[in-house]
Amino acid sequence: MRAVTWQGRRHVEVQDVPDPRIEEPTDAIIRVTSTAICGSDLHLYEVFGPFLDAGDILGHEAMGVVEAVGSDVSRLRPGQRVVVPFNIACxxxxxxxxxxxxxxxxxxxxxxxxxxxxxxxxKLYGQVPGGQAEALRVPFADYNTIPVEDDLPDERYLFLSDILPTAWQAVEYADVPEKDGTVVVLGLGPVGQFASRIAVQRGHRVIAIDPVPERREMAARHGVEAWEGDDDVARVIARTQGRGADAVIDAVGLEAHGSPFAHAAHMITGMLPDAVARPVMEHSGVDRLAALHAAIEMVRRGGTVSISGVYAGDADVLPMKTMFDKQLTLRMGQCNVKRWIPDLLPLARDEADPLGIEDLITHRGGLDIAPDMYDLFQKKSGGCVKVVLTPTT
Structure with a gap:
């Protein structure tokens, strides 16, 4: 089969690789009909090379049709259409x-x-072959699939694999007490877009900050106040009666702009041999924390910072005095996809498309466009917000 493979920093290739097969009785094989490039994939493209091997298959947002099931799989049948959550859970x-x-x-x-x-x-998370491929082996398949039985297009359901539940969790964790509270979303990539829309749907005032005009324009179509970000901390405080936002969602993560020291550390670490770089990243790694520091500054006292952007540094320095003095709550973590599916599946099925799911994809194509799309997405150029690939039909 064909698959998108990691070959080195900022270097992915579409290659012929062995077809997946049933390895455990709880496995299923999925013929992938749609898969996406996630903002988290860009961390592999740029930073996490020491934990990858050339030829690793990328991708954790996928859906398709069941082709084969193991002997212990009881809830799936060949021909069934399913979404695959990015968590592998029992x-x-x-x-x-x-x-x-x-x-x-x-x-x-x-x-x-x-x-x-x-x-x-x-390797940090199992080195399991990903879904940017023509087929995918799904462990614990009875649990790690979301059946979809209607004829709505893939694009209505694909994002249940990751970014929709991730955005939903980010808003849940923000825990804004008042219906008309103010939520600031930092970063208008795919998760930031959906988090903003979910918060708007819940009746909150939403301010979203991103330097890319096309991303701000997309957010504005869904009732979001989209700002470029100049002097954003002071501006947020001025527009919230001098208090700050009730909650701030950091949808940026470890590669935030405005952190030159950490960016240089990433570059230097990336040049080290893997055997040296891995322990450095595990125990002494630092993240680019500009977005998180801004979140801590612009949230009000007693407010919440909800972190959905990926962080990986164990030597990060945070302003603990400020966080303690402001009595902040921080909530964060990888999304628990299956936890939120009962809330999200009806919204994905809704003909009115209340979250604007169909207004997110900016680029589509077969697997062969993946190398160019990784480059475009990483550079935030060409109006690229979300790329969906169609390996098979």
């Missing part, structure tokens, strides 16, 4: 039963002290 352990599928005890990665395995996401 559904029966202590964590899964508490809605913490991203911490699944069955698929945790003890070697690196990390949570549940993820599709297409480095």
């Amino acid at each position: 559904g029966t352990c202590f964590m899964c039963l508490r809605g913490l599928q991203s911490q699944c005890e069955t698929t945790q990665n003890d070697l690196y002290g990390t949570g549940a395995s993820l599709f297409g996401y480095t």
